Amino acid sequence: MSRGMQVLVAAFIVVLVIGAALYADFVSADVARVSDLTRDATAVIGVPWWTGVISRLTALGWAIAAVAAVGAGRHARTDQRSRLLFLGGLCGVSALDDSLLLHEEVLPSMGLPEIPFLVLYAVAGLGLASMWLRARRWTPVEIAFAAGVVMMAVSVLVDVVVNRAAVEDFAKLTGVVAWCFCGVWAHEDSVRGPVPTNGPEQPPVPVPVPVPPTRGHADAPAGCPGRRGPGTKPGQARR
Known part of the structure; x- marks a missing residue:
């Protein structure tokens, strides 16, 4: 476009x-x-202005994670593009959901149940996790994504089992921040190349520098490029 x-x-x-x-x-x-x-x-x-500040910061984090992941996906390698775009789309939907309370208030007010929306969330999350698990190596990008998945799982479990709103929201915010790093780092890797993670960086291989012929090459064996022929002066090439 x-x-x-x-x-x-x-x-x-x-x-x-x-x-x-x-x-x-x-x-x-x-x-x-x-x-x-x-x-x-x-x-x-x-x-007061601080009412719901964590919720608003989380919604802002969702938007940042969505933009970062989509921007990284547009410039990523073919094997990374689909999973980054998928992550960005899921974060974008989550930003709208958290900001407008879609599955908590809007859908029930329209007579639509909340459960199907949560099932779609779960299916999308599992599909996204399976795409990232197929990565052949673990770079900081994959580690940030995995950290976000863990914190999102903690948020869901706390919501369902313990029902502690503060713990749930803090876990969700932590997961959103991890996915922000995932998108930003993926974009950096697409611009400057991935950061090596398979052990310490190896020193560069020295490149041999050709040595120009000197006066000592006149005594070199026959056939050497630097040997001077009979009657040649120093610095004069042999014909």
Whole structure:
């Protein structure tokens, strides 16, 4: 897609969002004014600024991880491109889900159950993990991805078994940060080449430098390139 087309798509999305906000203000009795949709939620409901700050940082981290992974996937090798793009897409959906509370509030309000959405999340996560497990070597990129998977699993287990919101959210934030590093490091490797991880870096092999002929080469055996013939002066090539 050309850059001009990218600008047109972005402009269309912005216009679509503005139009949806104006339409919601016109038809919905729950929306008192358009500013309720454009301002920050803490300012609208009148709570301290730090309310939900971890949740907002996590949503911001999802967006950063999505952009980093997609950007790295566009320039990565063929064997890495699909898994990076998949990771970026999953992070992008998670950013929208965390910001708009899609599976927690929006879908139930529309009469749709939450369970199918969570099943799709699980299937996508398992498919993504299987793609990354096929890597033949473990670089810092793969290690960062694995760390993110572990922390996401901890977040889900805490949510289902213990139901401790603070532990769940901190584990999720840690996993998001790990996936941010995964995308950023993958992009760096695609630009400057992967960092060697299979033991210490080997010293460069010395390249032999040719030595120019000197006066001592006149006594070299016959057939040597530096030997002077009879009657030749030093520095004069033999004909």
